[in-house]
Amino acid sequence: MGVLYNQVADRLQALIQDGVYRDGDRLPGVRILSKQMEVSISTVLQAHQTLEARGYLQARERSGYFVRLPLVDVPEPVMRKHRSKPVPVSAREMTLDLCADEQKRMVPLATAVPHADFLPLRQIQQSTMWAARHGLETLDYAFPGKESLRRQIAQRMASVGVPVTPDDVLVTNGAQEAIILGLRAVTQPGDIVAVESPSFPGILQALEVVGLRAIEIPTHPSDGLSLEGLQLALEQWPLKACVVVSNHSNPMGARMPDERKKQLVSMLAAADVPLIEDDIYGDLYHTGERPRPAKAFDRADNVIYCNSFSKTISPGLRLGWMLPGRHMAGARQQKYFSNLATSSIPQMAVAHFLEQGGYDRYLRSARQNYREAIERMRAAVARSFPVGTAVSRPQGGFVLWVQLPAGVSGTRVYHRARAENINVAPGLMFSISGKFESCLRLNGGNPWCERIDQAIARLGALTHEEQALKG
Amino acid sequence: MGVLYNQVADRLQALIQDGVYRDGDRLPGVRILSKQMEVSISTVLQAHQTLEARGYLQARERSGYFVRLPLVDVPEPVMRKHRSKPVPVSAREMTLDLCADEQKRMVPLATAVPHADFLPLRQIQQSTMWAARHGLETLDYAFPGKESLRRQIAQRMASVGVPVTPDDVLVTNGAQEAIILGLRAVTQPGDIVAVESPSFPGILQALEVVGLRAIEIPTHPSDGLSLEGLQLALEQWPLKACVVVSNHSNPMGARMPDERKKQLVSMLAAADVPLIEDDIYGDLYHTGERPRPAKAFDRADNVIYCNSFSKTISPGLRLGWMLPGRHMAGARQQKYFSNLATSSIPQMAVAHFLEQGGYDRYLRSARQNYREAIERMRAAVARSFPVGTAVSRPQGGFVLWVQLPAGVSGTRVYHRARAENINVAPGLMFSISGKFESCLRLNGGNPWCERIDQAIARLGALTHEEQALKG
Structure with a gap:
């Protein structure tokens, strides 16, 4: 402070920290900034150098200055052979604490639940009213899922490279249940299943409910599950399934590139180990195109695809779906035996919302x-x-x-x-x-x-x- | 036919078969019938004797004639020692056939699902509209269940002799899930559980999902589960739970008298074997007073009570509840791990319907x-x-x-x-x-x-x- 270029640097830093300029953004040219901030061009240049020293800017030759948050x-x-052993999954109670009702007054940075302001609640309210007016059909049993909803889901799946029919869709109580039904369809208690590391706790809980052991496969912060790690595990253990969040995995936000998804799918097909794919964040990409799920590369019918509306419409609906492929009979039976069907009203409401076209x-x-x-x-x-x-x-x-x-x-x-x-x-x-x-x-x-x-x-x-x- | 008293007998038989006179009803006196049917008193008496011979009437001294359907x-x-052995429960797929969507055009005599005309669908439609208007709260996560619904349930439980607080209630996806959560809370896969015989297939399916073995206890057609049979099983096998539909058991419609419920509860408490009680038909008694559940006699906190709105509001809601008692922590964890929570919209709708007071x-x-x-x-x-x-x-x-x-x-x-x-x-x-x-x-x-x-x-x-x- 005191020195003018330091003040300009502070002002620019504040704009970066407030998100006006974002990580990776190019700063406006020096002439523009000099005009905007009513200082000389040389002051702007000195401010730039200051911010570069502070770690907030990166100079690129002939391109100018780019915002770069001082983050590692x-x-x-690090891959090490024989590093992990299968562990029975148990005692994951900590999660319950995080989600308990009494935590509602806390600053909500724990669970991966979107804020109401970010959800289409008004639309789903309207669609629920519509569903309620439909009475009879809305209150009927809906096993294996309302046809209207399964049709909408099949249409959306086709748009991400997974052409299926409504009959291929099994409606579930969220992706959590879909993962459990998939695990039940292909494993026996005590079996070993590969999971990402770090792994979404819900997946570990699903393994606990089914009585499985887990082997943790390191996850690359941007490319997702380590294929090298998975290969080692496949060689060493009789894996019965592999559970992966292929797009924007929780907690790291990694996205497997298509090429790696293809490799993952063919590695597992060759080993005859089913892939259970959780694509719950697939629609929430930050830039570019909707990434395809691994299921899109599944030529061997070896991928059990799971998804949900919990992150994109409302978690309180408890509404998800799965494409069990050749494991449909087993998954259907497990679903029916577990709770017969998923509640009909939310299904009718979401089907109506999707039909209306406002979802995209x-x-x-x-x-x-x-x-x-x-x-x-x-x-x-x-x-x-x-x-x-x-x-x-x-x-x-x-x-x-x-x-x-x-x-x-x-x-x-x-x-x-x-x-x-x-x-x-x-x-x-x-x-x-x-x-x-x-x-x-x-x-x-x-x-x-x-x-x-x-x-x-x-x-x-x-x-x-x-x-x-x-x- | 031809003969007048035979024609009168036919007319009376038709009235019985149409349910105008019901099993156990006393027929009107001969004088009244003779007037109604415009025949002589002796013709009525001959008709009575004819119907008695056909098996439709029973004469009781000084009381007249009573309707008695010719039914055995x-x-x-028959109780025999060492008659049954525990059997792993598996391959119960037949049920899926009965319930498949494509069966909807058939005469629906298979599943225990009430016809829409017998359900309060208009009321629940109205309450769903109300819930939809409530937006935010209705779309929020509801673990361990919406407080408003748990409060209504607690009030109803008090009225059948089970005073509990809303905190004692865990909302579930129907009674089927409640039974499974109860079983998971008190058993390990491979354990032996006592069930009624004949048993509601859903209970056998629940045992299959949890990986249990079952021992079948004969059920008396009017008094329910044989306590003698249960005693034999307790002496012979290391039972970990006993699952009973104490009121109007499915399929026989038996109701355990209070005295036998008390005996059941104390026998199991003495043996330290939890009772999982399914009271789904408790409210649907045909005559007299609402029978109490076994839970009403549970001094040792050894009964896990399960119920649902599937038979009394709508099966498509998939809405039930349980009172896990001292097994609450285990049941809550299993619920959260299985599918996080039960869908909020049906909970809000049913809570509103119950609050409105039209349910009784x-x-x-x-x-x-x-x-x-x-x-x-x-x-x-x-x-x-x-x-x-x-x-x-x-x-x-x-x-x-x-x-x-x-x-x-x-x-x-x-x-x-x-x-x-x-x-x-x-x-x-x-x-x-x-x-x-x-x-x-x-x-x-x-x-x-x-x-x-x-x-x-x-x-x-x-x-x-x-x-x-x-x-």
Whole structure:
């Protein structure tokens, strides 16, 4: 401060931290900035150099200055042979704490549940009214799912490279149930199943319900499940299934490139190990085109595809679906025996909403909302957390994976934050073997606001304190 | 015919078969009948004697003539020591056939699903509209269940002798899921569980999902589960649970008297074996007072109570509840891990319907409807089935258990009836050990109509044919 170019640098830094300029954006040219900020061109140039030194800008030859948040990417996992052993999945109660009713007053950074403002609730309300007026059909049993909904789902699946008929669709109580039905259709209790690491806790819970053992396969922060790690596991263990979130995996936000998806599908088909694919974040890509699911490359009918409307319409609907392929008979039987059918009213409401055609328009705004929210959250983490903190660079979805500096306990930060009514997910939850103790997952599915900004700042401060205690 | 008293007897028999006079009713006095029918008193008396000979009337000294359908009651089971062995429950696919979508055009005598005319669909439509207007709250996650619904359920439970708070209630996807969560909370795969015999197929399916073995305990046609049989099983096997439909058990319609419920509860508490009670037909008693569930006598917190709105509001809601008692933590965890929560919209709609106060009024008419439908179905069976057919005398609910004459295969009648678009449930479905081959279960939850009348007549004719083939 005091010096003019420092003031200009501060103003530019604030614009970056507020998300006006985003990670990867090119800054306007010096002439434009000099005019906008009413300073000389040389002051702008000095401010640029200052921000470059602070780590917020990167100069590219002949292209100008680009925004670059001072964040370290989550490092790639190191592959080691015979590193993991199958572990029976049990005692994952921590999740229940995170989701308990009494946590509703806390700052909601723990569960991957979108804020109501980001969901098409008005539309689904209207469609529920419509469904209610339909009376009889709406209140009838709906096994294996309302035909109107299965038709809409089949249409959407075709648009992502998975041409199916309504008869190929089994409606479920969310993707969680779909994964469980898929596991039941292809495994026996005690079998070994490969999962990502870090893994979405719901998948670990599904394995626990079915009574399975898990082998953790390292996940690359941008490319997803390590195929090399999976190959090692296939050679070493009699795997009966592999569960993967192929697009914008939770918690890292990784997206497998198409080429790797193809490899994954053919590796597993060759080994005769079914792939259970959870595509729940597939529609929530931040940029570019809708990534295809692994199922789109499934020539051998070896992929059991699972998805849900929980992230894109409302989690309270408990409405998902699966394409069990050749395992349809087993999945249908398990569904019927477990709870007969999925509730009809939500099915009729969602079918009507999809028929009305507003869903894709909604998804466009949702993608934009999540992209912005995640960018602001990354910027806030960059501001507040100690040097040495690494942060994921999600390509979709709305969660952020934060790796604290070496030696700092995410579990301790989690407990201290909870005491201050800030609810985050500790890294330990994402492993069955005690990994990720120094990590946190943050839910970015909220409109940015003062309360969340302050919560992130506070998390950063707590991490600083924990780091100081270690030193 | 021809003879006048025979014509009068025919007219009276028609009134009985049409349900104007019901099983157990006292006929009007001879003077009144003679006036009504415009015949002499002696003709009425001769007609009475004729109907007594036909098996439709019973003379009681000083009391007159009483209607008595020419039906044999389902016989009591014979207890034999070491008669049953635990059997792993598997391969119960037949049920799926009965319930498949394509069966909707058939005469619906197979599944225990009430006809739409017998359900309060207009009321629940209105309440769904109300819930839809409530938007946000209605679309939110609802684990462990919407508070408003749990409060209504707690109030109803208090009224049947089970005083609980809303916090004691866990909302489930129907009673089927409640039973599964209860089983999971108290058993491990491979454990042995006692079930009624004949048993509701859904309970056998629940055991299959959880990977349990079952031991079948004979069920008395009016008193329910044989306590003597249960005692033998407790002495012989390390039972981990006992699943009982204590009120109007499906398929026999038996209701355990309070004294036997008390004995059941204390026997199991003494043996430290949890009772999983399914009270889904409790509200659908045909006469008298609402029978209490076994849970009302549970001093040791050893009864896991399960119920649902599937038989009294709509099966398509997939909405039930449980009172897991001291097993709440385990049941909650299993629920959350299985599918997170039950869909919110149906919960809000049912809570609103119950709050409005129309539910009890509806139940009164439903009980009357089911009683009448079952009586007409019993009369129709009496008309059409061969001598030697035994029929249950349900004290509630809306299913009828028919035991065909010795040697006649219910499975063959089932297959032949299906070929003629009449869907019934073959007795084999109600056992894991091949029992009840000569039985059928008929769904009486439909308004009486020509189509059903003819279907019962046709089932009787098929049974006659099968009997002739045997002879």
